[in-house]
Amino acid sequence: MDDTTHLDALVGDGSWFKVGSIVIITTRNKSILDKVRASHLYELEQLPPNQSLILFSRHAFRNDFPPSDYKHISHDIVSITRGLPLALEVIGSYLCGKTKATWKDTSEKLKKIPAKEVQERLKISYDALDYEEQQIFLDIACFFIGISKQNPTYMWDACGFYPGKGIEVLSLMSLIKIGEYGKLMMHDQLRDLGREIVRLENQKEPGEHSRLWIDEEAKNVLESNKGTCKIEALRLGYNRRNRWESDDEESYRGEQFNEFTNLRFLQLGNVNFTGDFQNLLPQLRWLDWKTCPWDFEIVNFHPKKLVVLNLSGSEISEDWGGWGPLKVATNLKVLDLSSCQNLRRTPDLSAFESLEILNLDQCWSLEEIHPSVWYIKTLVSLDAYECQELEKLPVRVGRMEESRELPCYDKLAQLPESMGSSESLTRLSLSITGIKELPESIGSMKALETLWANGCKLDCIPNSIGNLTSLTSLNLSWCDLDCIPNSIGNLTSLTYLNLSGCKLREIPNSIGKLAKLQVLHVNDCKIWKDCLVI
Secondary structure, three states, X not given: OOOHHHXXXXXXXOOOOOOOOOOOOXXXXXXXXXXXXXXXXXXXXXXXXXXXXXXXXXXXXXXOOOOHHHHHHHHHHHHHXXXXXXXXXXXXXXXXXXXXXXXXXXXXXXXXXXXXXXXXXXXXXXXXXXXXXXXXXXXXXXXXXXXXXXXXXXXXXXXXXXXXXXXXXXXXXXXXXXXXXXXXXXXXXXXXXXXXXXXXXXXOOHHHOOEEOOHHHHXXXXXXXXXXXXXXXXXXXXXXXOOOOOOOOEEEEHHHHOOOOOOOEEEEOOEEEEEEOOOOOOOOOEXXXXXXXXXXOEEOOOOOOOOEEEOOXXXXXXXXXXXXXXXXXXXXXXXXXXXXXXXXXXXXXXXXXXXXXXXXXXXXXXXXXXXXXXXXXXXXXXXXXXXXXXXXXXXXXXXXXXXXXXOOOOOOOOOOHHHHHOOOOOEEEOOOOOOOEOOHHHHHOOOOOEEEOXXXXXXXXXXXXXXXXXXXXXXXXXXOOOOOOHHHHHOOXXXXXXXXXXXXXXXXXXXXXXXXXXXXXXXXXXXXXXXXXX
């Protein structure tokens, strides 16, 4: 915890805990523990010298101990860091592969920094970054911790920050970590370092900062018309307690953005805009407008450089007034319309000729995906999971080259025959849909690794399934299948097969050819005891 309000929100007065419950609080602010009258305090001790040297060496030399010619200077640096694990990791990673001269310079710099100035020690690594890597680091510290790297990468690429190289460098220098599902993670002290670097750009005038993420500061800058061309990223209308929700909608006029000529990232909560935006926000690459209102009151809004547009959770429909102005965003890569409950049909998307990701997840009223999606040759991911009213896909959606998961839900009853043209598709999930059969062309999907059709109404599997030589996981459980083609024995890469709950009359002996099969589920198949021969 770094704020008592967080503790109050989580624990309250403690009355809801059962007898015997234990609450463990970790903090760098002892006053938080004093406020709640913690019964037991434990101050984490510094790492002892021998363990500090091992940790440092693992990052500096990829070994537990330094080589003989680096032993003395390694001990010096470890001694200066005073057993702080984060500093040992970051400084060790920074020095990995560097010349002896750089080691000596770093050691001298560390000696000049007061013992308590942890951030100054960590800043040595930040100062060694290229300009583009620094921008990515500061963006993550201010906005993207816990966020998948996928969407920010599109923005950084459009800004010329070379995100592939940048993320790799930041990871190697232990300034960030890539977590599960590609999430960007950063230690709290590195986060604080990044935000302090931004704050020190001008301590008295937030309008001179490159990034504004504190809601109160952002509102003050706009309401007092103190915005400047130095502001590159802005978060507005986010309530600290409820993330991006606020009690009352805030409205801002176009003229309040006159000086925001270099704004590339705009993240909005419960906010609306009015007035003329002619020639405003010319560098905008990212617009995150959750809870966008159904009425569109902006005039002359032309975000030509937009690459990421997130309108999730908003009230917009297919008739929303913003669709027309947004057609100028021909470089758009990501369109997130998830949880837009008023959306019954996607708009004509043909203007977004560079679109790669379309997210329609949990659009519960969605009945149709506009056929223009077929003409977008760049589209690689189409997600419409939990679209309960969606009955069919565009007839030629199979043109997509790759996708994590195709949009399939309860009412979907048929896949287009053109699915077979998706030769790079690696995952196809048809779970809990109304699909009764797979197209014969499915055998052309040579790269398919995962096919899950559990809980479908499938009563037939085409013989061409045996052509899926890359398939490793096949789940057909609780389908209406009464037979499996003998060609299933050709799935030489298959490691997982689930046939539980099917109405099979027999199971082909060719299953015995699946040399790599590790998991086979056939429970609740009434005939498995008699028919399975392996």
